[in-house]
Amino acid sequence: MAEARKPLVIVGASYAGVQLAASARELGFADRIVLVGDERHAPYQRPPLSKGLLSGRTTREQLSLRGADFFAENGIELLLGRRAEALDAAALTVRLDDGARLEAGWIALATGARCRPFTCPGAELAGVFDLRTLDDAERIAEAAHSCARACVIGGGFIGLEVASALRTRGAEVTVVEAQPRLLARAFPPAMSDYVARAHRAQGTQVLTGTGVRELLGDAQGRVAAVVLDDGRRIECEMVVLGIGVLPNDALAQQAGLALDNGILADRLGRSSAPGVLAIGDVAAMELPPAPGVPRRMRLESIQAANDGARAAASLVAGRPEPWRAVPWFWSDQYHLKFQMAGLPQPGDEVVLRGDMASDRFSVFYLRDGVLAAAQSVNRPAEHLHSRKLIAEGTRFGAAELADPSFELRRPAPA
Ligand SMILES: Cc1cc2nc3c(=O)[nH]c(=O)nc-3n(C[C@H](O)[C@H](O)[C@H](O)COP(=O)(O)OP(=O)(O)OC[C@H]3O[C@@H](n4cnc5c(N)ncnc54)[C@H](O)[C@@H]3O)c2cc1C
Numbered sequence: 246m247a248e249a250r251k252p253l254v255i256v257g258a259s260y261a262g263v264q265l266a267a268s269a270r271e272l273g274f275a276d277r278i279v280l281v282g283d284e285r286h287a288p289y290q291r292p293p294l295s296k297g298l299l300s301g302r303t304t305r306e307q308l309s310l311r312g313a314d315f316f317a318e319n320g321i322e323l324l325l326g327r328r329a330e331a332l333d334a335a336a337l338t339v340r341l342d343d344g345a346r347l348e349a350g351w352i353a354l355a356t357g358a359r360c361r362p363f364t365c366p367g368a369e370l371a372g373v374f375d376l377r378t379l380d381d382a383e384r385i386a387e388a389a390h391s392c393a394r395a396c397v398i399g400g401g402f403i404g405l406e407v408a409s410a411l412r413t414r415g416a417e418v419t420v421v422e423a424q425p426r427l428l429a430r431a432f433p434p435a436m437s438d439y440v441a442r443a444h445r446a447q448g449t450q451v452l453t454g455t456g457v458r459e460l461l462g463d464a465q466g467r468v469a470a471v472v473l474d475d476g477r478r479i480e481c482e483m484v485v486l487g488i489g490v491l492p493n494d495a496l497a498q499q500a501g502l503a504l505d506n507g508i509l510a511d512r513l514g515r516s517s518a519p520g521v522l523a524i525g526d527v528a529a530m531e532l533p534p535a536p537g538v539p540r541r542m543r544l545e546s547i548q549a550a551n552d553g554a555r556a557a558a559s560l561v562a563g564r565p566e567p568w569r570a571v572p573w574f575w576s577d578q579y580h581l582k583f584q585m586a587g588l589p590q591p592g593d594e595v596v597l598r599g600d601m602a603s604d605r606f607s608v609f610y611l612r613d614g615v616l617a618a619a620q621s622v623n624r625p626a627e628h629l630h631s632r633k634l635i636a637e638g639t640r641f642g643a644a645e646l647a648d649p650s651f652e653l654r655r656p657a658p659a
Contacts, residue, residue, distance in 0.1 A: 250276045253561055254339055254347045256329040256496065257355035258282025259291070260550035261525025263310055265353055266321045268558030278321045279347060281339070283328040286379055287311075292547065294382035295403050296577045299389065299410035308379065329356075334500040334518035351520055351561050354497055354508060355554070358490035358526040358545065363398070367460025372468040373484045376403060388483045392416050396471045396481040398457055400427040402576045404487025405444065409578040411485075412449050419450040419479045421471065426453055431585065436608055436620060439601050440578075447579055452477075460484060492527045492543060505529055507543040512567035514557030522557045525550035533569045537590045537612050546574045571636045573628075580604070584628035587618030587635045596646045599624070607631065609646050616641055627653060 253269060255262045258280050266278050282288070288310040297303025316323045324341070331340040332352065339347045360375040367373075374385045389395070389411055397408045400422030412418045420427075426437035427444075441451045456474040463469040471479040492507040503509040503517035507529035514522040514530065524530070529541045530553050549572060556568040573586040581604060589610045599606030607627050610618035616639050619631035630653045645651045 251337070251348050251350035252277035252279050253351045253353065254349040255280045255353040255355055256332075256339060257357055257493075257525070257527070258284070258288050258323065258325065259355065259357055259525070260288075260310070260547055261357070261527075261554045262353065262355035263288045264551045264554035265355065265522075265524060265558050265561075267311075267315075267319065268555045269561050270319045270321070272558055272562035272564060274558070274562040276350060278319075279324065279349075280316070280321055281324045281327050281329055281341065281347075283326065283342075284378060284380075285326045287313075287323075287325065289379055291377075292575075294379065295376060295406040296410060298382050299386055299407060300413045301386075305379070305383070329496060332496040332500040332521070334502065334521050337520050339496075349520070351522060353514070353522040353524060353557060354494075354516070354527055355523075355525045355550075356493035356496065356527045358492050358543075360486065361489045361491050363486050363488060365457050365459055367462060367468065370460055370462040370468040371466055372482060373460060373486070375486050376407065377490070385483075385485060389414055389416065392482045394479075394481040395419075395483045395485065396421060396479045397485050397487060398471070399487035399489070400424070400451070400453065401430070401487055401489065402428070404485070405440065405578050406576060407485045407487060408444060408449050409447070412444075412447055413579065417448075417450075419452065419471075419481070420444065421455060421457060421473065421479070422451070422453045423456045424453065427451065431589075432620065433589070433595050433608065435595070435597070435601075439622075443579065443581060443604075490526070490545065492529075494527055497521075497523065497527075505541070509541065510553075512556060512569075513560040513565055514553055515560070522560070524553040524557050528553060530568070532572070532588075533567075535588070535617065536615070537592075537617065538588050542588075544572050546572065548573050571632050573632055580623075582623055582625065583620065584625065585618070585620045586628060586632045587616075589618040589620075593617060594643055596643045598627075598647050599649055609641075611641060611643060611646070614640050614642075616646075630654065 289308040293303040328342040394417045397404045461470040497508045508523035510523040510528045510530045514524045516523045559566040576583040593610035596609040605623045607621040621628045
């Protein structure tokens with residue numbers, strides 16, 4: 246009788262983990278798959294947590310990542326509310342918080358990221374919130390019911406989405422960003438200015454170039470004000486933090502895997518330990534090669550989690566196909582849909598197409614004359630074209646890209 250083979254054990258039951266399980270089955274992986282997740286909820290979508298769920302457009306029931314029968318139908322054993330506490334990379338075993346020990350043929354770490362700790366005095370006050378999970382979002386939504394004034398600390402995508410959702414609900418909102426401009430890591434100065442103008446036009450106060458000195462509480466221990474570095478006070482009943490995330494790499498660290506702001510992994514998700522894979526937000530995965538782009542990076546996006554998982558699935562299923570897609574990401578703020586493709590780099594030539602004042606435009610990045618990245622606002626078709634043109638390494642002149650009458654497609658060969 247053939248010996249039963251050891252399972253694929255996946256730690257982390259969110260985008261990367263669920264996609265790996267699903268793709269492994271699609272590609273014919275026939276052994277057991279065990280998916281372990283420490284949250285109590287069935288796998289759910291995270292992007293609406295800072296968008297539709299907070300503004301009241303999306304209900305909790307609409308968040309489900311897969312249909313109710315998906316896991317059973319695909320023979321995926323889902324262990325929810327269970328935490329992996331130790332990894333033995335040499336023996337390929339995982340110990341869970343209830344003492345159970347899972348032996349594996351493959352172990353995939355898809356443990357994602359957690360909010361960066363906020364160390365400012367007053368951080369422990371009631372009414373100060375992080376946002377990573379459904380539970381976090383529901384706590385914020387609950388507090389928002391009775392909140393007239395909110396302060397968002399951090400002017401990145403999550404902070405700005407929260408600001409937009411709370412403002413849409415009618416609260417007075419202040420965004421505090423320590424960098425001199427919003428979204429400084431992702432956007433060029435003109436786009437940052439556009440985003441700040443868009444938020445101010447909705448009545449949100451945007452303060453840049455200032456850190457937070459302390460949070461002050463009232464007699465009940467609830468946050469009452471944010472004190473900025475320059476002494477200004479923002480009176481508020483709630484504070485939401487959007488100050489970035491750290492990879493959940495404790496298991497990998499304890500098991501001695503190679504790390505550098507995340508678990509180092511190649512384009513098939515292979516970590517430094519044979520049989521141990523790392524995918525999604527926890528992984529500093531090797532990127533598809535592109536001129537000027539770093540070799541490895543943690544890309545905190547649904548697409549990177551899904552594509553990394555598909556690549557890892559191809560490996561476990563015995564048909565290795567390294568990750569090759571152009572990175573892309575989106576963000577919704579008020580009536581604005583931001584869509585980004587490719588990874589802009591310092592030194593790229595920045596080209597504006599369309600009129601920022603119309604809230605419909607794209608910003609393109611040319612690297613040595615080749616389209617390397619694009620960011621669009623309310624131009625979904627242009628975003629889709631750009632993704633394709635970036636993948637094909639298409640060459641453009643700045644003037645033709647800037648001309649809205651120039652059809653955005655691969656130029657005919659000369
Ligand atoms: C509010 C919000 C809005 C976002 N909006 C967008 C967006 O608009 N577009 C976009 O592309 N991306 C967005 N993102 C980012 C996106 O959600 C992440 O890139 C994606 O969730 C990464 O998936 P993942 O599976 O790698 O990790 P995660 O989704 O973080 O999941 C990891 C899971 O592993 C669990 N876990 C961790 N350690 C253990 C352990 N030891 N044992 C068991 N389980 C464990 C965690 O609890 C978690 O459930 C958003 C994120 C947030 C928080």
